[in-house]
Each structure stands twice: as C-alpha cells, then as structure tokens.
Amino acid sequence: MNALSVKNLCLKFGDWTLEVSIELAAGRCLGIIGPSGAGKSTLLSLIAGFETPYSGDIFIDAQSINDLEPSHRPLTFMFQENNLFNHLTLYENIALGCHPGLKLSQVDQHQIEIALSATELSSIATRKPSDVSGGERQRAALARCLCQKQPLLLLDEPFASLDPRLRSQMHQLVNVLRKQHGLTVLVVSHMPHEVAHIADELLFMQDGKIKEHGDPDQLLENPIHPQLINYLEFTANR
C-alpha cells in the first residue's frame, strides 16, 4: 500500500495543462525537480488543497482526500516564505501546529518542547520571526510541521533562500526527523544535486508533465530524456 497515490491529476490554466500520476511508498522521500513553470509548486498546492484539480484523485494511506479542506488533510506544508506569522513568537508559531487556537494541553506543551529541542530553538523560542535569522525561521516552520503530527510532509523549496551550508544542515535535519517520525516527504527543489542527498527517488517535471522518475543517482548520472539532459546541463553551468 502506498502512502501517497496521485491518479491522473489534471489542472488547466489556459493552454497550460498539468497531468500527473505518482505513487510513493510510506517513509520514502521524493524529490521533484524541473525548470520554473514546470508545475512543481502547483502539484504541491493541489495535494495540499490550495488548488482544486480539474479531474483526478489523490489518496493518502488509501483514503481519498479530494473533498477535504486543506486543514483536514493529513499532511503538513512548508512554503518558501511566509511560513510564520510575524507578530507571533516562534513558540506561538510552533504551537499553532498543536492547536490553531493556541489552547495547549500538557501533552501539547511537551510536544512543543521536543520539537524545539529537535530544531535547536529552545533558547530563542520567545523571539519573534523578525528577530531571528532566516535559517532559524525555517527551522521554526519545520518544528511546527512536526507538531502537526501528520504522516506526509510537503516542502516547497523552503531552504532555497539559505546559504549552502545552512541548506545542507537543514537537509540533514529533515532526514533525521523524517526517519525518527516515519514521515513521507515530497520536496520541490531547483537544485537537483542537493536534493539528491535526501531523496530516495527523484522526479523530473516539465510543462506540467512527468518526464522522468527514478533513483536519484541514476537519474542524475544517466539522464535519458533530452529535456532533463538540457536542464541538468543548465543547472550545472550556473
């Protein structure tokens, strides 16, 4: 049984069409790469419920989630930015993952403490997002995702704005946490080689379609699809 199953998902924006099917086993991490406008973020938005598909079905643990509100879907999401409310402290932002009204039980508080220490934020939990670094902000967002306790984690280029060292630290953190919590992960990235470090499988999209899907090393070493070859050459030269 697959943790995530996307069947013939279709969305149209004018001439542009997205058509995708994905099967992902529990505990696996799928990296999604491709040029801008390929539909990577749109795919995540569809899974998270921010966009409504034209047709097709999405299943998580064999349950159809098509008719669920975004907040009721068994997944968590990290955006590229605006992951935190600027007027709330890091602690409050993380606590929102436990209870959207900030009514916290003992168990919740304990849970937050664990998430804080896992992301090494305990000492600065009372600060506001504007008073901490970009890496700390994204760690806090990750901590909130942990508190939401959902099996599926969607990452929409959340570390793109961080420097390479921080980025690789964050990737390691994700790797550790997903193994600890048994998370299934979808991560969108425009840096094929970096995402290959945490991904169990890699998927290349262009023009709203999946062009290639396979083992990360194999996909990067021996690309078959001409568009992927082209894309990899371009990213390598940058």
Place this chain on the structure above:
Amino acid sequence: MKTPKLLTALICGVCLSAAESVYAETSTLTVYTYSSFTSEWGPGPLIKKAYETRCQCNLKFVGLEDGAALLSRLKLEGNRTSADVILGLDTSLIAEAQATELLAPHGVNTANINLAVTWSDSYFLPYDFGYFGFVYDSERIQALPKTLRDLMLNPDSPQVIIQDPRTSTPGLGLILWARKVFGDDDISAWETFASKIVTVTKGWSEAYGLFLKSEAPMVLSYTTSPAYHRHIENSERYRVAMFDDGHYQQVEVIARLANSKNPTLAQNFLKFMLSDDVQKILPTTNWMLPAVKTGQPLPEAFKESEIPKVILDFTPEEVSTNRKNWIKRWLGAVAK
C-alpha cells in the same frame, strides 16, 4: 475591554428610553420649540419650573435646531405629531405654519398685547418680539450711518458681516428690511452694498462670533444685543446703530395643535406665556422684548434709545408669497 463598554452603552440607552416612556404616562404637555429656548441660559428651565408647580403636570420641551426646523418637523409629522404646543415660530413662518391646518385657534384674549400694530391673528399669539439691527464695535467705528439707506449706499460706510437668508432668520430679516426701505430698487442697493460685506455666514452664531473677534466692525444682529453686554458684562463697547428709516420687526409666536390630547392644558400654557411671570424673564433670558406690558419697567440694560421709532414689517402672507423670489433676486445681486 470592548464588551463592558458596549454593555454600559446599551444599558444607558435602554434606561434613558425607559425613563422617557414612564414620563409619558403622567399628564404631560409637550412643547416643540427651538433648542436655545430650552438651554440652561434660555427661559425654558425657568418656565418649566414655574408652570409645573402651577399646573401639577409635566411640561416637556422638545428642542429643535431653530424656528425653521420646528416648522419642518411639524410638517414631517403631520397628524402624528405628539406636540401640544409649538413655540418659537416667527412672523415670516406664520403663513406656512397656518397652511398645515394642524393648528387650533388660541382662544385667548389679546387685549394686553402691546405691539406696534394691533394683534388680530386668531391662531398665533405673540410672546416676545425684537428688531433686527446692526451692532457695531464702538472702539472701531466713529462715523455711524444714520439710516439703512446710508449704510448700504454710502461708499464710506463700515464693513459688515451678515447672515445668509437661505439658512438663517436674521439673514432673511435683512432681505425683508431692505425690501421695505428700497422697494424694487433693492437690487441696486445690494449690488452697492456687496463690496462692504466681509462674509455671509450660515447662522447668527458664526457671524456674531467673528464680529467679537474683530473680523468686522459691524454685524447684523438684534437691537437688544447691546443690552446683553451691558447687563452681563457691564460693557458699553458694543452698541447698535439706530436707523431713522426704521428697523424690521421680528415677532415670536406660540400656537396650539388641533389634535392635542390636552387642549385645556395647552390653552392654559398659552395664557401662562403671556403672564407677568414669564414676560418679565424673557428680556434677560431670551434677549427679546416682552409682548405684554408687565407693569414693571424693563431691566436697566434695555435703553429707551434703542427702541426703534419707525417699525417695518410685512404681513406673513406677503413674506410667504415673495420670500423665494426675493432671495433669488438677492442672490443675483450679491453672488458674483
């Protein structure tokens, strides 16, 4: 913090309206008047106190913005009005008030009424009167115009502030006054006078306030205005220019409503307004002259020399028919 405030406000609102309705169940005489009549400096509170001890009833004043607001309220309400008595229309509004057919004859003996002309109207009773006049600052004016003709036509006459006839009673009064003095020539008089007008205000308060702030040495007001400064401030600085060619008269009247639930009470109140008790307080509270001889002399502040010798007025019907046209003519002459 917001909820308690809202609650307090609501409770206060409910209490206020509840208090009003309790009030209404005892025998109450409702009098519509203009609001400065009922203010703490006006005659209203004194009259209320005196009348309530006498009649064993409640006297309820409903204060509206001015005489015109009074009439328009009456017209809006028509037969549904809760007024028993309407107090404070002036002679320029009488004809239109009469036309509403909401009023009842007063049925009061008018023999005591002491106006320049014999009062014969059977619906309206005059309770006080005054004259429009130009008040000046004696520290700033030496050469005084002797007539309205002089003021309006002489190139050396002082600058003045007047009120707009479209929005105020004295403003309309001046139109009528000039019409009396100049007749059909009022247009050219206004055209000459226009250069002397500093500004035309919405109401009396703006005009008189600007005058006191020395924006002009002269202002359109009432001949009784200096009496106030003498009586209250002990000052002779502000005086009125008495004109040989006359002053326009303003008479304030009271009437009762035809479908009043307390007709006797209403009629008694009309009589009471003409009694000595009320008449003697009017000069120093309403700053108008009593319509009935009170037996006692006017307060010292009111000088005999400030009572006009020549009195001008139109009949209410003349005012009612011509008012709009005359204002339009005035606009044509002054607005350029």
Place this chain on the structure above:
Amino acid sequence: MRVLSGMWSGIAVVVFLLIVIGGSITLTAMTSTSVSLSSALADPYLIGVIRFTIGQAVLSTVISVGLALIVTRALARRSKFPGRRLLISLMGLPVVMPVIVAIFGITAVFGKSGLLNQLLSLFGMEQSFTVYGLTGILLAHTFFNLPLTIRLLLPAWESISRENWRLASMLGMSSRQLFRLLEWPSISDRLPGICLIVFLLCFTSFAVVLTLGGGPAATTIEVAIYQALRYDFELSQAALLAFLQLSLCTVAALGLLKWFRVFAATSGRKVDASDRPDIHSTTGKAIDVFCIGICAIFLLLPIAMIFYSGIRGPIYKVISDPILWLASGRSLIIAILATVISMLLAMGLIKSVRFLREKTKQQKGAELALTIGSMTVAIPPMVIGTGFFLIALRTHTLAHATLIMIALVNAVMVLPYLIRSISPPYIQAGEQYYKLCRHLGLSGLQRFRLIDWPIIRKPTAFAVGLGGALSFGDMGVAALFDTDGQVTLPVMLYHQLGAYQFDEASVTAVFLLLLCVAFFWAINQIIGR
C-alpha cells in the same frame, strides 16, 4: 454556496447601506410633490452651484493631498525626532473639531484681525491678506484634510521594508529615484481611496464654504439641500439634490476606481527609515525641517489660538456646570454606540471583500464594495437623518430610538474612515497568510483573534478613535433630532453661542477638544497598545 457563506456579512452591510442611502432619499422624496431632474438642471443658479461645488472640491483635494504627500514624505524620512509622536497626535485635532470652532481658530490666524495680518502690519501692510473667498475655503479644507491625509498615508510609507531601503542605498538611488521606484508604488495603491475621501468631504462641505467663502457665490450643493429641506420645505427638491450629489460623487468614485490597484503584500519586517540613503544630506534635512515646520505652524497655530481663548475664558464657571458633564456623558454614549455600530459595519464589509479576493480573485468587485462603503460621506446627514426620522415616525419608535438614530447616522458617516484605515492591512494580512491559515485550519473567530486582530489593531484603534471622536464632536446630526432637554456637548456649545456666551463657549470648545483627544487616546490605549 460556499462562496455565498463567506459573503453574507458583506452583502448584509451593502444592502443595509443601499437601503439607508436609497431609502432615505426615496422616503424624503415621497413626502412631497415631485420635481423633475431636467427642470432642476435647467436652473442656471443650480448649474452655477454644481460647478462651484466640483471646482472647489477638486482644488481642495489636489492641494490637500499634494501637500500631504510632501509633508508625509518628510515625516517618513525623519522617523525619529523629539515631539514627532506628539505632533502626529495633535494632527488628529482638526479632523474632530466642530466646524464653528475651526472657523474661529482659522480666522484668529488668517482673518482680518488675525495673527498673519498683525504680522504683516508690522511691515506696513495693513490688512493685506484676505481670507474670505476661495482662499478661505481652500485654507480651511487643507486645515481639515491635510492632517487626515497624512495620518492615512504614513502607514503606506512605513510598509516599505528596511531591506528595500538597504537595497536602494546599495544601488545608489537618488531621492527622486527612491520616490519613483520605491515610495510611489507603495503609496499609489492607497492614494485613490484617500483622494476619494478628501474629495467627498470637500464636496459636501457646508458651513466652512459659506462662512469663509465670503458670500453666496460660494455655495455648495449641500447648502442648497439644507435650504430646500429646512427653509423651503421642498423635500422632493432636497431628495433630488441629494441624488444629484450622490450621482456626481459616484462618477468621481468610479473615475478613481480605474486607478485602484491590488494591495501589494509587504515583508512586514521592522519599520525603520534610518536605512534610507537620502536622509543624510544637508539639503534633504533642510527641506524636511522646512516642510514639517511649515505644516506644524499651519495646523497648530489655529489650534493654539483656540486653546488660548479657552484658557482666558471663565474656566471654573463652565467646568462646574453639571449640565456640561451630563452633556459629555450623552456625547460619550453616542460616540461609543456609533463606534460599535460602525465597527460592525466595517468589519462585515471588509471581511467579505477579503473573502471575495481570496476565493474569486475578483479585484474590481472587491474595490467596488469598499467604494460603496466610502460613498456614505456623499449623503447629507440631514437627508439620512430625515430618512431615519420618517422611518421611526412610521414605526412609532420615535420616542425610544432618538439616541440610537443619532448613533446610527454617525456610524454611517464615519464608516469610510474605518474602511480606508482597516482594509489595507486586513487584506494584506489575508494575502500574506492565506495559504498558511488554510493549511493550519485557522478560520473564523480563531483566525481573527490570533492573526488578523494583532495586525489590524493599530489602524483600527486609529480609525475607531477618530470615528468616535468625530461622533463625540458631532453637531449636525444631534441637532436634527429633538434634544429633549438632554443636550450633547456640541449642542451645548451652540447653546452658549446662541446665548451670547462666547467666552464660555470657547472654554467648552477646549473642553470638547480635550475630551475628543482623551477618547482618541483611551481607545488607542485599550486596543492599539
């Protein structure tokens, strides 16, 4: 159906406003015989009035907003100087002043015997400055609207992030480039809404135009409406004129609608202008000091003169009058009621507008709804008041509803201030956190309490404080209904004036202004913190 469920509050408010606006005009019109629009428009007097009304409103708007842009920029560039907060607070005063008090203050400075002419006479120029005329109208309208515009514009400037300033200084942008590339984009989306409010306020101006305009040539449509309603008792003429005024204002609003733009989301980082590259030059400093100084003198001198004459008045006599305190209490109740009603109306409308933008990406529809909320300024309070009066009369609720009606009319009149202040940050917050809120399941009251409220509380405090203070100092509406012996503070002020008590009135005026300030301050303490 899901779209409808988020829209009901806005639909309710829009319907309510349309009923209030249309209903009061219709009811007023139905009460007497009809007159035709064509015959009214053939009247050369009325044509002149319309032309003058539009002309002075356009001029006043251009001057007020133009000057406000200059001064606000100076204030934004000098984000720290001693007395800045006090100065900005004092700028709230002209807006809430009863018109007659402002007229006395303005003439004390610019009038024939005012400070300016006294100064000029020192140089041998006797009474050489005349305020009465178009000058006076423009001066007064600038006095009222310049500070309001500054208060509404300043947040737009402050929404530019520190990173943007640093970027600009790195790129070596000149002051002019800064304005064109950074400042203008962030203020231009608010400008049409602000222009509309100022235009409507000037368009419907009445006593100021009449008194400082110097003569009947300065007549606005509002004067004609007052005349028709009050002295001619031609209700249908009044309704017709009100309809005409509303139509002209609607045309102006729709014209501006074209320029309304999507609110751009901002970073929401710390506000600080110290990273601006153009604040260190000496010329820049000199210009800012000059602009702020002139503006401060222009606004504060008349206020100072009002306080000066109040201090010289019989303070004890006025303060010890119990009626003054009763009147203050009644005014306070009206202010609070009006504020609460207005807040409910504004939130109902803005909530749906944001919903509309989030769900359907309907930008124009959203702006249209906000514009309807702003149009209430274009209806003469006299006409709304008369409409409400007729409704109360027919439903036999007149005796109980006076206070509510006064509050209701005031609430409708101050609605535009609330909408213009609250909607930008509220909609911005929605845009920025829309996905996150949906993802976390934050909705309804929870979303409001945790996310929206902290973001809008400051602008809300400003608008509510302003609206409350305006209702507190309101004279026009309260005077429409019977006062029944219980007066409000502004009505008491008019009573004093009517009873020759000009010295007492100047004390009351200062007392009223201080209470307005206290109200404004208290609201900001309670909800603005």
